[in-house]
Amino acid sequence: MRTAVSANPLQLDVRSHRKCLIICFFLTMGTFQYGLDYALVGGFLSMPGFLKVYGYYSPTLKKWNIDPTVQQLISSLMTIGTFVSSLLVGPLSSKFGRRHGLWFAAGLNAISTAIMLSTTSVAALYVARLILGVSVGWFFTFSQLYVQEAAPAHLRGVVFGFYQVMLSVGSIVGASVDFGTHNILSRRSYQIPLSIFFVAPTIQTIMIIFFPESPRWLMVQGEEEKAEKALRRLRNDNIDEHEFQAELNEIRGSTRDQLEQNKKWLFLEMWRGTNLRRTLLCLSVVCFHAANGSSWVNIYTTYFLTIAGVDNAFAMSVMITCIGLLGCLFSLAFTRYVDRRVVIIIGCSACALCQLFMAVVWTVHPGSKVAGKCVVAFISLFTFFYVAYSPTAWLVGGEIPNNQLRPFTYGIATALNFVGNWLGTFTAPYFINPAKLGWSAKYGYIWFGTNSLLVLFTIFFLPETRDRTLEEMHEMFENKVPTHKFKSYVCxxxxxxxxxxxxxxxxxxxxxxxxxxxxxxxxxxxxxxxxxxxxx
Incomplete structure (x- = not known):
């Protein structure tokens, strides 16, 4: 039943939008690469076959290890690449659209993967990691921009669940393949997992040929007839003409208003008038992912569990990534019915408690088997809650900017998030590596504090956007609606x-x-x- 405040003219079910959901599913396949990379590289750092090429044998530890600087660069250069590519999303997307951005990403992915498969030079590996980061950043951002603008308002949460499913499946595949090859003592131990980088981009590249460009992007370009055709291709063939024309006219009328308000220099318009509030909110909520500690938990899980003395660290890593997928599937069940703010508050609160309990246990019983088991349990719970709420934070960040400024605002927000992730991955070895501070799970104290701040920010500043069309969001921000009145405001x-x-x-x-x-x-x-x- 349609809520009284929503101006969404479409049928509020799932069946009437199967075609669009299928298209969005394939458009989100690129995020598979992001999860795959996190899982694969985290496993490589504990593989003898990889460490023989890029690491050293430690007589003290009596096993293969890797220099913290090399560890930092391998992990963080990819993140730096995503930062650079995200900054370029605004100008590239404005000129070439969403589909071409994904094709660019596929080309760079092929180049970087070929280098990593063939080289034994750490310098060449660094270059490949940087190029891969650019590719992953474009896969990540262009796909999200597309589904934000293509999906019906009441199903945007479901669509972003697809993105998280892809990311989680990528993590599971990466961790599983690492588990299957980690005992191989030759270069094949990491070359076999790396070859998987070719799969998802190839499928996506082919499928995009048959899909339309984002109708809202076309409308911003002044291509109103093409926008109408693209929107019709996204909706089911039997859509009621009244519903279709109502949605089309919402997009057309609101986009014309937005184009009249914004001047030529869009990067400056982001920081002016009512756009300033939207920009700051977008930057903040997207950076939640960097501020809750997910970067060090995700990429260093296998290495961290190995250092903590947990048995079968690779198998445990696979189990943890599977729990993450369960969290994602769980979120798909409630995302249509629970407010965005509630999801984020519960998710950040749970992540904070998991980080705190993990740190406390390790403080009381450092290095014990009981502490190791507790660490596995709390990392699993953290992963479940993080993956369950993570799509909602990305979703809200993309809903807030207007149609013309979205690629600029969202691109910068994504870039800042990747900077935060880079800081997390770059500094984590100093805290958890035995050759440095050796804090191990006590690192969670820091992330407990940051997660607590995220909860407070959501309560006081983040508006409710569930089931609102992008055009409704524009009207509410233009009318300077207070945060706690978004849910009941009539557009x-x-x-x-x-x-x-x-x-x-x-x-x-x-x-x-x-x-x-x-x-x-x-x-x-x-x-x-x-x-x-x-x-x-």
Whole structure:
């Protein structure tokens, strides 16, 4: 049943939007690479076959180890690449669109993977990791921009669940393949897992050929007819014309308003007027992922468990990534029915407690088997809750900016998040590596504090956006609606646009096919004359 405050004119079910959901599923496949990389590289750092090439044998530890600096660079250069690529999303997306960005990402992925498979030079490995980071950043950001703008308002949460499913499946595949090859003492131990980097981008590249460009991006470019065709291709063929015209007119009318308000220098417009609030909120909520400690838990899980003396660290890593997938599937069940703010508050609170309990146990019983088991339990719970709420934070970050500024704002927000992740992965070895501070699980004290701050920020500053169209969000920010009134606010302007679309549909339905064909021919003739500078 439609809520009283929503201006979403579409049927609020799942079945009526199967076509769009399938398209969004394939568009999110690129995020498989992000999860795959985190799991694979974390495993490589504990593989004798990898450490023989890029590490050293430690007589003190009586096993293969890796220099902390090399460890930092291998892990963090990919993140630096994602930072650079995310900054470029705004200008590239404005010129080339979402689909071409994903094709660029696939090309760079192939180049970087080929280098990593063939080289034994640590310098070449560094270069490949940087290029891979650029690729992953574009996969990550362009796909999210597309699904934000393509999915119906009430299903955006479900679509972002697809993104997290892909990421979690990538992590499971990476951890599982590492587990299967980690005892191989040759280079094949890491070459076999690396070859998986070719799979998802190849499938996605082929499928994108058959999918339309984002209708909202086309509308921003002034290509209104192409935007209409793209939107129609995203909706089921049997969609009611009244619903379709109402949604189309919402997008058209609101986008025209946005284009009139923003000047030429879009990067500056992000920080002016009502856009400033939207920009700051977007940057903040997207950076939640870097501030809750997920970076060190994700990428160093296997290494951390090995150092902590946990038996079967590789098997435990696979189990933890599987628990993450369960968290993602769990989130799909409630994301349509639970407010965004509630999901984020519960998720950040649970992550804070997991980090705290893990640190306390290790403080009381450092290095014991009981402490090791508790660490595995709390890392598993942390992963479950983080993966369950993580898509919601990305989702809200993409919903807040307007159609024209979204790639710029979201790109910068993603870049800052990757900087935060880089700081987490770069500094973690100093805390957990026995050759440095050797804090092990006590590192969780720091992340307990940051997660607590995220909960407070959500309570006081983050507005509720569930089931709102992107055009509704624009109207509420333009009208300076207070944070705690977003949920009940009625968007009269967007409703007027939808009503005009319905009226247009009524006229279209009453016309005969001959009249429609004649009007279409006249419309085309007028556009051709205008192009020639001879208005009719």
């Amino acid at each position: 009269t302007g967007v409703e007027d646009y939808a009503a005009q679309g319905v009226a247009k549909a009524d006229v279209m339905v009453e016309r005969t096919p001959f009249q429609l064909e004649k009007e279409e021919m006249e419309h085309v003739e007028v556009r051709e004359n205008e192009t020639k500078g001879q208005p009719k």
